[in-house]
Amino acid sequence: MDQQLNLLPSGFFSLSTNYEILAVNHTLLQLLEYEKEQLIGQTIHTILSKSTSKFFQLMFYPLMTSKQKVDEMYLELKSKKGHDIPILIYATSDKNKVITCVIVPITKxxxxxxxxxxxxxxxxxxxxxxxxxxxxxxxxxxxxxxxxxxxxxxxxxxxxxxxxxxxxxxxxxxxxxxSLTEKIDNNHIQIESYYNASSELSGDIYGFYQINEHQYGVILLDVMGHGISSSLITMSLGTLFQRLISKGVPTDLLMKELDEHLHGLFYNNEEAWHYCTAIYLFIDTNKQTIEYVNAGHPPGLYHGSNDAQKELFASSPPIGSFEGMYYQTNTFNFVKGSRILLYTDGVSESHRRVSLNEMLKKHISIPIDDFKQHLLAAIQTDNNQEGPHDDQCFIIIDLK
Incomplete structure (x- = not known):
């Protein structure tokens, strides 16, 4: 480039017919904070601000095509560091269709x-x-x-x-x-629980009841959210499931009743709508069977005395999600000496260092009270490190 053009007080550059930068003088390079090699061969849009890039296509292109000339058009260039630089541009096109441009900064x-x-x-x-x-x-x-x-x-x-x-x-x-139920301990079954609200009131609730000599119902629910509204819903559901479980209502019908009750609470009121995850176990110690329904809840964990593990995964959406839902019942046989862990997501989110499956397997042989203390210690350690994020609740069941 000619030395006079290179040191011109105003910026100077030329473009190809594809609007690629062919040449650029030292003045413009200093203004834009680029090295020459970084711009040669790049399109003009490399040094245009986002808004100017669109304006350039709408106004500059047509003028150059029709008149081969642009006089005093206001644009904004973009420096390498992202600064916008207002300029006036003058441009002409020669017989080889090379576009020569002169720019004058107007920042001051x-x-x-x-x-x-x-x-x-x-x-x-x-x-x-x-x-x-x-x-x-x-x-x-x-x-x-x-x-x-x-x-x-x-x-x-x-x-x-x-x-x-x-x-x-x-x-x-x-x-x-x-309203939470007390622990159960007899010749057939032992049930322990833990409950900790993240605020004054909790969206978690549980219940376990002896229906007759050999049958038990265990339920754990987690209502969306925290605070007063969630706690009122849990208490309403608690009253209902206590009555249904005590009557020995079939597993799938019990969940359907809870679902319909929740829909009824918010009929025609979408703003107040809440859903609830739930897992219910119907345990028969005489037949050694467990029927369960998991409605969108974290999977319950079963560990047999023979070291066989089973996860009670969700097979249905949370209650209150969709009207007219059918809740699928799953059944399996258990062996005596097995242990089951049910929990809300506040427990699984806090317990990150060791998986609950591994902890259940590691401590399967210790008494239920000792296992509960191990689990509480692990949860408390994580809470101290990161702080509790959610309500925390779990149920431990030993099948004797």
Missing amino acids: RNEYEDQLLEAKKVAEERLIEVNKVNHQLKTALRNLEEKQEELLKVNSQISKYKMETQKELQLAKNIQET
Whole structure:
């Protein structure tokens, strides 16, 4: 490139018919912070801002095609570091259709114009403020006392409401925890549980009941979300499943009743809609069989005394998801000395260092109380490291 063009105070570059950069002078390279080798052969869009790239196609291309000339078109170039640089571009096309372009940066002019406009705006605003200041000051002083008095009243009401709410939440928590069933321990079965809410109230609930001499029902549910709304739903479902399980209602019908109840709570109210994952086990210690339904819940874990493991995977969507659902029942035989672990996702999310399957296998021979303490210790370790993320609940069943 000619030395005079290379050191021209304005930017200079040329383009092919495909708008690839053929040459670029030193002034433009400095402005864009590129090396020459980084631009030669690249398309013009490499140095155009995103908005300018579209405008270039809509305006620059047609003008060059029809008139072979562009005068004083406003564009924005993009430097290597991503800075937008406003410029005016002048371009012509020779007989070989090589497009020669000269650009003039207008950054300073834009800055001066912006400063003038801003100064004018500030001056006008201050003039208006001066005219209003006396009136505003009197009004402000008069309102200040009124607002202070209102604020004291509001703070008092908030404090009272907060105390009353805490009392109500504590009472609701006590009621929710009281409704949970106590452990079972006899010659056929032993059931232990753990329950920990992430806030005052929980969306987890469980129940296990002896239906007759040899039959037991065990259920664990996790309602979407936390807090008051979820806890009210769990208590409503808890009352229903306690009645159904105690009557020995068949496994699939029990889940269907819970599903219909949940749909009924939110009939024609999509904004309040909640769903609930659930797993229910119907255990017959005489026949040594287990019927179960898993509705979108984390898989229950079965470990036999012969070291055989089985995961009780979900075969149906969560209850409350779709109306008219059929809940598939699965049945398998168990051997005496087996252990089952049911849990909510708050437990599986917290227990990352060792899988629950491995922990169940490792401690299958220890008493159920000791296994519960091992599991609690692992959960507490993860909670201390990362903090609890969800309600945590699990049930351990030993089949004697």
